[in-house]
Amino acid sequence: MAIRSFARRPTRREFLKATGSATAAALTIGFEWLGPSRRAAAVGANAAVFAPNAFLRIGADGGVTIIAKHLEMGQGSYTGIATVLAEELDADWAKVRVESAPANVKLYANFAFGMQGTGGSSAMANSWTQLREAGAKGRAMLVSAAAKEWKVPTTELTTDKGVVYHAGSKRQASYGSLAGKAAALPVPDKVTLKDPKEFKLIGHQAPRVDVAAKVDGTAQFTLDVALPGMLVALLKRPPLFGATVKSFDASAAGAVPGVVKVVQVPRGVAVVAKSFWAAKQGRDALIVEWDDTQAEKRSSSAMMNEYRQLAEQPALSARKVGDAVPAIKNAAHTVSASYEFPYLAHAPMEPLDAVVKLTASSCEIWAGDQFQTMDQGNAAKAAGLDPQQVTINTLYAGGSFGRRANVWSDYIVEAVSIAKACGADGTPIKLQWTREDDLHGGLYRPMYFHKLEAGLNEKKELVGWRHVIVGQSIMAGGPFEAFVKNGVDGTSVEGAANIAYGIPNIDVELATTKSAVPVLWWRVVGSSHTTFAVEAFIDEVAHAAGKDPYTFRRDLLEHEPRMKAVLELAADKAGWSSGPLPKGKGRGIAVAEAFKTFVAQVAEVTVDDAGHVTVDRVVCAVDCGIPINPDVIAAQMEGGIGFGLGAVLYGAITLKDGRVEQDNFNGYRVLRINEMPKVEVHIVPSAEAPTGVGEPGVAPIGPAVANAIFAATGTRVHLLPFPKSSKT
Amino acid sequence: MSTTFMLNGASTTLDADPAMPLLWAIREVAGLHGTKFGCGMALCGACTVHVDGDAVRSCVMPLGGVAGKQVTTIEGLQSKPAKAVQAAWIELQVPQCGYCQSGQVMSATALLEKNAAPTDADIDGAMSGNICRCATYSRIRAAIHAAAQSIRA
Numbered sequence: 001m002a003i004r005s006f007a008r009r010p011t012r013r014e015f016l017k018a019t020g021s022a023t024a025a026a027l028t029i030g031f032e033w034l035g036p037s038r039r040a041a042a043v044g045a046n047a048a049v050f051a052p053n054a055f056l057r058i059g060a061d062g063g064v065t066i067i068a069k070h071l072e073m074g075q076g077s078y079t080g081i082a083t084v085l086a087e088e089l090d091a092d093w094a095k096v097r098v099e100s101a102p103a104n105v106k107l108y109a110n111f112a113f114g115m116q117g118t119g120g121s122s123a124m125a126n127s128w129t130q131l132r133e134a135g136a137k138g139r140a141m142l143v144s145a146a147a148k149e150w151k152v153p154t155t156e157l158t159t160d161k162g163v164v165y166h167a168g169s170k171r172q173a174s175y176g177s178l179a180g181k182a183a184a185l186p187v188p189d190k191v192t193l194k195d196p197k198e199f200k201l202i203g204h205q206a207p208r209v210d211v212a213a214k215v216d217g218t219a220q221f222t223l224d225v226a227l228p229g230m231l232v233a234l235l236k237r238p239p240l241f242g243a244t245v246k247s248f249d250a251s252a253a254g255a256v257p258g259v260v261k262v263v264q265v266p267r268g269v270a271v272v273a274k275s276f277w278a279a280k281q282g283r284d285a286l287i288v289e290w291d292d293t294q295a296e297k298r299s300s301s302a303m304m305n306e307y308r309q310l311a312e313q314p315a316l317s318a319r320k321v322g323d324a325v326p327a328i329k330n331a332a333h334t335v336s337a338s339y340e341f342p343y344l345a346h347a348p349m350e351p352l353d354a355v356v357k358l359t360a361s362s363c364e365i366w367a368g369d370q371f372q373t374m375d376q377g378n379a380a381k382a383a384g385l386d387p388q389q390v391t392i393n394t395l396y397a398g399g400s401f402g403r404r405a406n407v408w409s410d411y412i413v414e415a416v417s418i419a420k421a422c423g424a425d426g427t428p429i430k431l432q433w434t435r436e437d438d439l440h441g442g443l444y445r446p447m448y449f450h451k452l453e454a455g456l457n458e459k460k461e462l463v464g465w466r467h468v469i470v471g472q473s474i475m476a477g478g479p480f481e482a483f484v485k486n487g488v489d490g491t492s493v494e495g496a497a498n499i500a501y502g503i504p505n506i507d508v509e510l511a512t513t514k515s516a517v518p519v520l521w522w523r524v525v526g527s528s529h530t531t532f533a534v535e536a537f538i539d540e541v542a543h544a545a546g547k548d549p550y551t552f553r554r555d556l557l558e559h560e561p562r563m564k565a566v567l568e569l570a571a572d573k574a575g576w577s578s579g580p581l582p583k584g585k586g587r588g589i590a591v592a593e594a595f596k597t598f599v600a601q602v603a604e605v606t607v608d609d610a611g612h613v614t615v616d617r618v619v620c621a622v623d624c625g626i627p628i629n630p631d632v633i634a635a636q637m638e639g640g641i642g643f644g645l646g647a648v649l650y651g652a653i654t655l656k657d658g659r660v661e662q663d664n665f666n667g668y669r670v671l672r673i674n675e676m677p678k679v680e681v682h683i684v685p686s687a688e689a690p691t692g693v694g695e696p697g698v699a700p701i702g703p704a705v706a707n708a709i710f711a712a713t714g715t716r717v718h719l720l721p722f723p724k725s726s727k728t
Numbered sequence: 729m730s731t732t733f734m735l736n737g738a739s740t741t742l743d744a745d746p747a748m749p750l751l752w753a754i755r756e757v758a759g760l761h762g763t764k765f766g767c768g769m770a771l772c773g774a775c776t777v778h779v780d781g782d783a784v785r786s787c788v789m790p791l792g793g794v795a796g797k798q799v800t801t802i803e804g805l806q807s808k809p810a811k812a813v814q815a816a817w818i819e820l821q822v823p824q825c826g827y828c829q830s831g832q833v834m835s836a837t838a839l840l841e842k843n844a845a846p847t848d849a850d851i852d853g854a855m856s857g858n859i860c861r862c863a864t865y866s867r868i869r870a871a872i873h874a875a876a877q878s879i880r881a
Contacts, residue, residue, distance in 0.1 A: 074825030074862045207821060214826025215817040217762020217802030221827060224761040232756075257745075275756045276765075277748045349766050349774060349827040349861045398764070398827025399861045435767040631821055635867070639824055642863020665771040665859060674852035676865035 050179035052141055052187050054107040055085060055134040062162055062176030064091045066131075069101045069108035069116060070123040071370045072210060073348075073397035073404070074639070075694035076632035077123040079208045083628055084127045087201045088135030088194060091175070092162035098209050100394035103372040117371040119405045119521070121595040121692025124628055128689050136191035138182075145181035146173050160200075196626065196687065205631040210396065221398050222353045225366045227428040230355070231260055233418045234279040234432060236286050237268040240295035240658040241442055242516030245269060245288060252285035262286065263421035267410075270418045276432055296516035297658040300447060304340060307449035307470040307513065311338070315468055315509035318488045319497035324455075324507035327464030331455025335544045337537055338452070340719050341471075341529040342652035344445035344522055345438065345668060350398020352411040352433040352441075358383055358419035359426045363390045367412060368397025370405035374479070378409035382416040383424070401523040401643070406443055407478040439668050440660045444653050445522030446472040448492075450533040455505075460545040462556065464505040467496050467533065472519045473512045487512065491521060495530030495699065500563050500593060501538065501556035517655070523643060524695040527594040532648070532720070535590035535703030540716060549707060550576050550589050557591075562623050565684055566600040567591045569621035573682050574602035581712075584608065585616075588707025590700035597696040598623040598684075601641065603677070603704035607712045613722060615645060615677040615705055620697065622681065625688035633693045634681040640697025641679055646671030648702035650721050733794045736760075736804025746792025750784075751775045753791040754801055762802035762830045766859070773858030776831035776838075777801050783838035783854070802830040809840035809879055816875035824862035832858050836872050845876055 048057040048065065057065040066085050072078040078098040086096050101108045105116050111130075112122040139159055146164040147154040150171055158165045162175045196202070213219035238244065248269045250262035258278025263270050271282035328334055355366040356379075363383045369375055372392050380387040397404055404411075415431035422429060433441065448471035455464035473489040475481060483490045488510050490497075497508045522528055542552035550571045557564040571577070571589060581587055584606055591600040604617040620637045627633055650669035654661045662668040706717035732741040735758060742757045749768075754760050754777070763786060766774030770785035777786045778800040805814070813836045816822075823829045832855070839846055839854035846854070851872050860868070 074823075076824070207818075208823075210826065211818055211821055211823050214823035214829050215814050215833060216805075217830045217833075219826050220761075221764075223765060226756075226759070226761070275748075275752060277745065277752045277756075347861060349764070349772070349825065349859065351765070397825065399825040401861070432765075435769070435772075635821065635824060635864070638866050639863040642865055643861065646863070664769050665767050666769070670859055670861060671863055671865070672859060673855045673865040673868060676863065676869075679866055 050138070050183040052138045052182070053134045055131055056089070056138050058138070058175055058179045060176050060179055062092070062095050062174050064089065064096045064162070064175070066096060066098050067101045068098050069110070070126070071118040071368065071394055071397055071400070071404070073118070073368060073370070073400040075636060076208060076629065077118065078210055079206065079632055080124050080628050081127050081131060082209055083201045083206050084124070085131040085135040087199055088132045089139045090159040090161065093201060093206050095162060096209065103376040103390070103392040105373040108372070115371070116373040117405060119370065119402065120525070121597065121695045124690040124692055132193050133191060136193055137188055140188050140191050141182040141185050142175050142178045144185050145178045149173070149181065202626065202628050203630065205629055208632065219396055221350055222355060222367050222395050223350060223398070225355045225395070225430065227355065227357065230428040230430055231272050231274060232276045232279045232430050232432055233270045233272045233415070234283040234434070235265070235268050235270045235414055235418065235437070236283050236288055237437065237441065238290045238292070238295070240290070240292045240297065241518065242295040243290040243292040246291040247289045249287040252287065253282040256282040256285055261422055263418060265414065265417040265421050267414050267417070270421070272418065272422055272429065279432070280434070294516070295658055296655070298655065299657055300343065300655040303447065303515065304449060307447070308338070310470045310511045310513065311449055311451040311468045313511070315511040316487045317507070318493040318510045319506060319508040321503070322505035324464045324466045324505040327505035328453050328455035328466060331463055332458045333456040333460070333544060334453065335456070335541050336453040337540055337716070337718060339450040339533045339536060341448040341450070341532070342654065342720060343447045343517065344528070344647055344651050345653050346401040346403035346522055347438060347668060347670060348397070348399030348401060348403055351435055351438045352403070353431060354412050354415040355428055355430045356415040356419045357426060357428040358416060358424045360424055361385070361389060363416060364393070365390065365412060365415070366393045366395060368400065368404055369394045369412070370397065370400055371407070371409065374407060375409040375412045378413050379416045382413045383420055402521045402525070403443060406520050407480065410443065435664050439653065439662050439664065442518035443520035444517065445528055446474065446519040448529045450529070452533060452537040454537070454541045456541070456545050460547065462501070462503050462541060462545070465499065465503045466507045468509045468511070469493055469496060469530070470511045471513060472515055472517070474519055474521055476512065491526045493530065494526035495592065495594065496526070496534055499534055500560045501553070502559055503556070523640070524594050524698040527592055527699040531590065531592040531594070531699040532702045532706070535592070535700060536706050536717065539588070539703070539707040539710065553589070553591060562598045563591055563593055566598045566621040566623050569682055569684060570600035570602050570619050573621065573680065574619035576602060584712060586708040586710065586712030588704045588709070588711055590703035590707060592696065592699035594696040594699050596691040597693060599637070599696045599700055601700040601704040603701065603708045605705060605708040605712055607709060613649070613705070613709060615675070617678045618680070618701065618704070620679060620681045621684065622693065622697065623684035623686055624693050625686050625690040627683050627685070628690050630683055633683055636693040637681040637697040638679045640695065641701045642671050642676050644698040644701040645675070645677070645705065648705060648720055648722060649675070652721050731791050731795050733796060734798045736800055742791060744791055746790060748791045749787050750777070750789040750791050750794055750799070751786040754786060760801050760803050764827055764830055766828065772828070773835060774828050774831045776834040776858065778834060778838055781838065781841060783835045802834060805833070805837060807837065807841060809875065810837040812875040812878045813837050813840060813871070816871040816878065820867045820871045820874060822864050822867040822871050824864055828858060828860045832860065832868055836868070836875070839872065840876055840879065844879055846872060
């Protein structure tokens, strides 16, 4: 297979030059969040005269508005969505803008979920056919309009950058000038999509549609919503998970200048004020007595002790091939290890926030909304309205990593319940979480214990693999209960139950635990822990077999060509075969498949005499099908590596007697610039349909680094976060 | 109570509690929304502004503390280094979610206004107070070097 490398990216300037876009300044792309009436006005101002489907509008000025059903939370979805549609439309990229879709499950459902929402790295897979067809139909109608006008057959017409050409008569017409006429034509049932060889945008790093506004401070986040008369609410939540309000004394809080109301809601007591600062001071002064009879009072260390014991008991089968237990028992050599994973917070840079304008008959919401129709339903229930009375304006989200997508719509419902408790009088209320609220607020990546055993035969071949996972279920008891099959939550075992290595006897088991600590998917979901366990343990097995950890893996991937190809590419680009690194340094490798994207990484580390780890370099190979935007793919791999690295080096939410011990970024450390390794990304060219890149890059970095630490020191990492990560 | 200071080059008087953090005074009283709230404890840098040319975490700086001083926010960036930083940020496609980027741009600008040729160690020193959860750090570093080069050129 031919391998193309994108280690050196064409710059934006080179791209613009190559694609002939006139000016970078024309790329002012945003979205409407001003509500239906204002949105309509904005459309009018843009003179949108042609709207052939729910994803596309073209104005008389040639402006192309592409409607995104997915949230832009940093992963580049708006750019990817626009690229796919604009490609088939043959739009001028400089005239493309992206607007967020309203909540409408009929028009904008995510095919992976059956509801409108973003997650599971599914945006590009969703868009590939839907938006190419939307663009192609738009183009066909514009071409037909020109053909009618010029009285020539459509087959004689070509399009490029928003213009229809007729070579024979040297005529041309812009999409803007044709938009009105195209609107009068029927929408074709069928269209022919481009041959990938004809792609002008897909695969050619179109600049991101959101970058300019994110560099000059004009990008609009929920934090920035300011409506006339808007109040700011902070909610005091119980210090223990599962506790409820017994009573509260609002006298001191109410006396803080600027505090307007103190109201009890299902999740706690809210202080509503004229400003954040007044609400914060009011909440600090608020006295609440809690009923913690039903609360989780255990420490996370005690819970982990229980998990360790559960791993020794029979559990539910998640995958069974052959019979691993006797295979391991009768093996010539056995290897065993356990790995412990803490609770993790998502900690997006924008603390959770939502603005709600509630009346007796309507509810308008502004949020970096990730589960639009789920949130619409939950908001309606909290407000006592019908879902169709709830309008959602989706803004840019300041990160999410899974946190804004949850089936309880926790922060949205809080905001609605506060607005309701305040009288539902149409006063806009912004609920603002602080960083402490975020870290104390639950919905963590669950804590897990993994126990692994393997058997090698006389020839040092891997003949048996047993993997026991213990931890809470993300899906149980909610609308995604269907992901729990025969008691096994697929998200607890993904990346482990579907282990790619060719092993004759495999046994993967799951023991699901219960706690009042609320848990949630976290970037790359199950693979955030399973990939670590599998890839750290296979390294231990390779070592026990006396084999090179790269070639040992490769030999077990004979029937997994895409996984094998990324492994080989990463090893090759990292110079795996160039011999060992100097003393104190080590190289480690890991590979994963997540959401049908394949990623391999080689990490190089330095471990000093005190045991402190520096990650110097990471070489990453990724196969995500047809690369829609190589630069966005590279960015997601770089970012995924930094995000995952911060977690394995420092990330842990711990409970002492039920109380979260981390308050802010001092206690919950994340990666900083001085800790970011050099990252090289290599993309495997592919003709397969595209898959996502927002999450998979996170999966292999932890085990790659752990395996590199072993190479440097001879010490294995079994406990996360790495005990000696910190130099301070 | 009111506090008078220079905000983005214009004399500004804000009528607010002088103990109110400058961040919230800028956002909610002056109505400038480019400066972000991330931690409230000077731990993440999302709220970085310039006070008399220095990068300052506005979430812990009381409004009263900037009386008579020059405060610059992302909206008021004018200097050559600032424009070079913003151009490099676009050129290298730095932002992902973008929420921390005002603070990143402010810290990078303050660095380049004092040091036209920062080393990697200088960048670590000036930028390690600015968290990016999307981990756009490689591009931030590359963009600062690119901006420095463009200023010198």
